[in-house]
Structures are given as C-alpha cells and as structure tokens.
Amino acid sequence: MEKGELGKNYAGGEIIFREGEKGEVMYAIQSGKVKITKFTPSGEITIATLQEGDIFGEMALFDRLPRSANAVALDEARVLSIDKKKLFTTINRDPTLVFKILESMSQRIRSLNEELAKLRDAKAKVVKICPDVKVTCGMILDQAKSLVKAANGSLMLLDNREKTLVIMAAFGIEREGKADLRKGYGIAGDVLKTGRAELINSVREDKRFENSQIEIGSMLCIPLKCDTHVLGVINMSHPAENYFSLDDLSMMNTLSFYASLALQNALNFVNLKNATDGILKHATMLNEYAAGMYQESQPFTL
C-alpha cells in the first residue's frame, strides 16, 4: 500500500537551510534524521542530530537573526515546514502553543549545559602539564571513557621510527605494546593516514577491519593531531552494532582537540628533556676531557 507522506523529502546530504540565511520557516521531522552543523576554523562540526518528532529552525523565527547553523538531511529525511506567519498568528490566539517549543528549547539547553560541563571538565584535566607521555595518554583515555560509554578503548601513538602504532593506554581488555598497524592499514591506520574521525556502525562489514582479539560491532576512531600532523588515534569500541551516535563522535572530536595539545606538550617536554640531557652529557664529557688534558699538561703534581 502506498505510504501516506507529508512534507518534503530531502535526500541524504541535502541541505535544508544554511547558516547565515534568513529564517521564515521552522520544521518538524516526519521521518529520518537531520544533523545540525556549524562551520568552524577547523572544519564543519555536528552540533546535534535530530530525529522523528523533533522540531528545528525555530530560533531564527523568535530571535529574528540569521540561521545560526546548517540543517542537513542524514540519509533520507522527510520534513514538514511550519510557516512563521501562521505560527505566530496561532500563538497570538493561543499563547499556550509555545509551551511545547519552550520545553524543547529547555531540554536542548539542559543537554548543551551537560555537554559543556563534561567537555570543560575533560579539557581541564587533559591540558594539565604532565611530562610523562604514558600518564598523559592514560588521562586522555579516562576522559574519553567518561564522555562516551564504550566497552573497550585504546589510545595509540605513532612510533616514527618503526612506523607502527603503539598502544599507550587501554581499557576493556588490557593491551600494551605494538598494535601491528601501519599507516593506511586497518581502520586505525586509515584514520591515521587521512586525519579524519570515523564512526563505524558495523565494523565487521568494513573491509579495512583486521581481526581483533576482542569482539567489535561498532567503533569510534578519532585522530589526535596538531595542525596537519597526526600523532595517533583514540579507538572506542563496543560489541553491539550501531552503538555509538553522532553526538558521541562530536564529543570525541572536541576532546581530541585538547587531548592533542596535551600530548604534543608532553612529547615536546620529552624531546626537550632528551635534547637537554644529550647536551648535558656532551658538556660533561667535554669537561672531563678538558680536565684530563690539563692534568697531563702539568709537569709537576703535588
């Protein structure tokens, strides 16, 4: 039987409205999902993913400012548009119509507050100056665990000499040492190469997946990078498929920004310490050599 379809259909990736546009209409999702994104200096970030029954686009109607973000259909979405003039005329006649809109906005603010608090907490813990790379990796992974509920996780850094990823911290199944993953191989290796975060809903169907000791259904793989240089990756996994959400991916991306800074600091400290130790060692050797030469040059010893 033919489906009764209301509203307008948007194909996956189709833009419903863009940041900066004037807003005359708000929307109610009839089916599918819509992601709300924003452009930042480091690229497009997803602020929220909305689903059937959610409304969006109302902010521009009430504050009369341009659209604050983009709305993009995720896969196929069907959306009913709600005309501003009709809405306000109806609200004028029946002010209680805004109760639901206020409830929705209140829930959104509450959720954003919680996310902000988590991220600020994670940022504060992660950007503490810590000279030990391994300890820093452990702290970062602890913060990742508090943001996203996963069954297993690991933080791997690229060993520049061996050109493989090395597990620096893990939870779930304790692992250490080389992960036998080179740049471009496996999912983690691929993320290391591309520098792009990935949310994989069905890992077993991904051709890049290399056999693992643990059962993995879905996975988040986030690069740790400073500028364009990728230091390593954070992996979060779960045995169930479709476990992680786009909100989880977004949170991890934000964490990775601060985590990368903390890691870079720790690595710089280690490199500086090694360089300083090297200089000190050479200076000591020179001193001893110079002292020895002086002794030999003296005719008499007391």
Added chain:
Amino acid sequence: MDSRGKNTAQYELQDGAKIAVLGGGPTGSFFSIFALKMAKMMGKEINVTIFEPKDFTKDGPGGCNRCGGIISELLLQTIAVEGINLPDRVVRKGINSYRLHTNHGSVFISTPALEKTIATVYRGGGPKGMAGGEKDSFDNFLLSQAVKEGATHMPLRIDRLEYKSKPVIFSQKNEIMEADLVAGCFGVNSTTGKLFEEMGIGYRKPPTITAAIAELRMTEETIAERFGNSIHLFLIPDKGIKFAAMIPKGQFVTLCILGEEMSTSVVKDFLERPLVKAVLPASYSMECSCLPKMNIGAPRKPFADRVVVCGDAGSTRLFKDGLGAAYLMGKAAAKAAVFQGVGEADFRQEYYPVYKSIIHDNLYGSILYGVIGQYRRWKYLTKAMIEVVRKEQGDPNNTEKILSSILWDMFTGNERYKNVFLKSFKVKMHIDMWEGLFKGFLGRDNGER
C-alpha cells in the same frame, strides 16, 4: 465569589480530581491530552476517563465517524508544534493541491513547491474489508495518544447523566462515576446530546443539515493516475448541491457532497454527471454511503457548573476543518478547566471567547459560501473565476495569487473565514475578475472545459 455570588474556589480542580470525557473522537482526545499535560505543568494530578464504546480500528460503519477525513495544513502544522506528529500509518495520502472543476473549465491550485501539507485520513478502520492492514485510524491514533498521556479509556456507552451536587454518570443503570467535570465531546450524529439536553442545564443541540458521504473503491494505481496528490472539488450550478469533494485515500476515494435535501439518489445522480464521470475511471464500485448530519450553527448553553460541551455538538467550523475545530475547542475547554476552574463562570471567562470566535467566524463563512454559490450559478462569474485562477497559477512572478489563495483557504479550512473575507476585498483581484468577466462576455476567454 463570581458576579452571581457563587463561591468560585470550589470549582478549582484539585489533586485527584475526576474528569469524565464523553466521546473518544478527536475532541475528546485533544481535551484529554491537553488537560493532562497542563495539569502536570501545574503540578496537579487529575484522573481523566474517556468513555467511548466505539472501536475505531473496526472497518465499516462500526468504526466510522462519518467525516471527509481531511486534516488542514494549519492543523497539521499546529499539532506538529504541539509534539503530535501524524505517523505514516495514519496518513492515507499527502495532498499538495486541489483541482477545481466547473462546467466552464477546471483549474489546478497547489502548494508552493508541491509540498504535501494536507493529510487525508480515515476516522475509523476504513470501508469494509480494510481492517487489519498496515494503516491506522486517525481517531484511534489520537485516542492512543490520550491514553499515553495518562487518560483511561473505558469502552462503555453512557446512557444517563444526573446532576446532584456533582454530575453522576450511569451505564446500564450502574453508577460509574461522580465527576468533578463532565466534558461532552460528542458529534451531532451521536445520541449523547440527548443526555445533556435532559440534564437540565439548558443545553440544546445545534442546528444541522444532512451531507452525503460515499466510499468509491478503485485500484491504487487508478487513484494515483487520476487523482495524484490532489483533492478534486466540484462547483456545479445545481440548486441542491453547495459543493462536492473527492478525497483520495489509497484504495478508495471518499466522496462528500454538501447541500440541501441530501439522499442516496442525489449521490447517484451526481456520479452520473459528465463533469464527474470525466474524473472517475470507467470501473469503480461504491462500497458504502451514509447521510450524516453536519453542524451549521451554535448550540444553546454549551457549559454549566462542572459541565462543558465541545466538539461537533458544541461549536465547530462551518463545513470545513471540523478536526481543526476539535483541536481548538478541546484545548480551550481543557485550558479553562485546568488553569481557571470548572465552574460556569470559569468556562464563560476562558472557554466562551474561543467558542464565540468560531461562531462569529462562521458568519463570515456563510457570506463567503453565499458568494461562491453565486459564482457557481452564473456562467460568466464561473468563467471569470477560472480565468483569473488560471492566470495566477501560470504567472511565476505573481507571489500573491489572491483568488487562488482565497479558494485554497476556503477549501482547505486553512485560514479563518474572516481573514479570507477581508482578502476578498483586494483591488487587484477585482480588477482581474472584471477583466475576466468582460472577456467572457466578449467571447475572448479560451473556452476550455
């Protein structure tokens, strides 16, 4: 104290208050949903029981609530904002246009970008043979939303109401409940109105006319080919028929005819008209038909202490958007009861203005339908109307499309009749109409049928 010296505090709904809703159609469901939501907001716990003996999932007359089943653009958008999204299984067809047929031509009026903004639904399980399929009835969906919100549904027929200190409800001689408030949310075709008339509160049912509704069975492919996503309207110069509509719904087309002295022979005659036959396929069958009453006026005394009548047997929009009126009146009664109280003075203060606004708006509606009546009777007016709408629809630079939007708003119930009435004074439309009239007189219209 109110102006009559009554103590109004006694009518404030308290925790544990019992509300009996007689009628589980859209008005009863909307009333229940909003009463419960608003009570929760106020931190009050109230008990709402919906008495509805009909099973809306049943096909055929047993589940039917005798209605064209059109949900207007405005209602769809409003309930979407309220968080009530019609699921696909309830929507029989998404509508994005109307095709208006007259003896002097047809014209197509659509939404911008052909977005489907109107829904067609079955109030019950649909015509006989349709039950048990993938689809759900609108009334059943709304009732389930009311139950989800916290209402209790009792499939009982209430056959007596008494008023002691509070209203008491009886079914088959058994006392079912003493209620803090009885909300009569029934239609003009229901016998429940008699219970309220006999209650002694002064309520009298509104005046009605008889409409004709028939279900025409065709294949889905035929309906898709001939109707697409359009409702077809017929304005014909027949004294007895105000207008007729064919509403596509999957495997059926619902035919609604409004006029005077409706009967099954009027329906059969209508279907034999060449204009109508041109729209219908050669092969279809009339699955069922009925002659329901339609509200055309205001009831007397729709509220008293602890009693309110809303819905079709209260006040509803003239000829159109009955479901929109169900939302407005159900919610208004709920607001009054929860935020103000359940005394007569409370309903007079909060519910009566909304009720009256619909009655007043219907006066404008009467005038507009009268004008449309003239347009369908007079050949040159009909031709001019078709000509102007065709011109408006064909002009991409014309953003106003005045006559198109007047007809759209009239036939969709999308706008208050008063606003449509005021729109009809726009000078440009009159200039275009006069131009169309002259062309008609001089024989310079395009003469298409």
